[in-house]
Amino acid sequence: MQNNNYTNYNMIKSALLTVTILASAIAVLSVVLVLAATMMQQANAQNINENSTSQATATTFQLTATQVNGTYLWVDNNSMYNPTLMLKANTDNTISVKSLQNDTEEHELVVQSWNNQTYTESEEIEGGSFDEVLFNPGNNSSMKYHCEYHPDTMRGTIQVVTKS
Secondary structure, eight states, X not given: OHHHHHHHHHHHHHHHHHHHHHHHHHHHHHHHHHHHHHHHHHHHHHHHHHXXXXXXXXXXXXXXXXXXXXXXXXXXXXXXXXXXXXXXXXXXXEEEEEEOTTOXXXXXXXXXXXXXXXXXXXXXXXXXXXXXXXXXXXTOOEEEEEESSOTTTSEEEEEEEOOO
8 A cells, every 4th residue: 555655656746747847848938939029020120120221312202100010110102111311412302201190199300410410300290290391411421310209210311412
């Protein structure tokens, strides 16, 4: 009888150890999957920001505040996210900014030098409103733009090109 109790005790102990090991493995796998999903989302957002370049040189640009996977970004007429704008040097360029109809968040375009000197800024836009800024970049080679309220995600570069 004592031998049976000892055998049953060892079997229960072995089963509990197996269940504990399996539960730990599942917990670790869950953490790994959550981290992998987070890293994929961050990489996707970075690709959206880095792979958007407007190739055309123009004097009028339109940027619309939009949301992609919960992140605010600027989008141009060619569906490019946070595009690089190619402005003509020593020319009045127009940058139009627009908010989506049901967007209750405020947005404001700010154009700055790389050392954060503000050249121009739009009025605040929200709920389908829009504004335009007339901007002459002079001979500067490049600068940056961003949203006053979403500077980490709604941002891009301005390249200034010489008129041909």
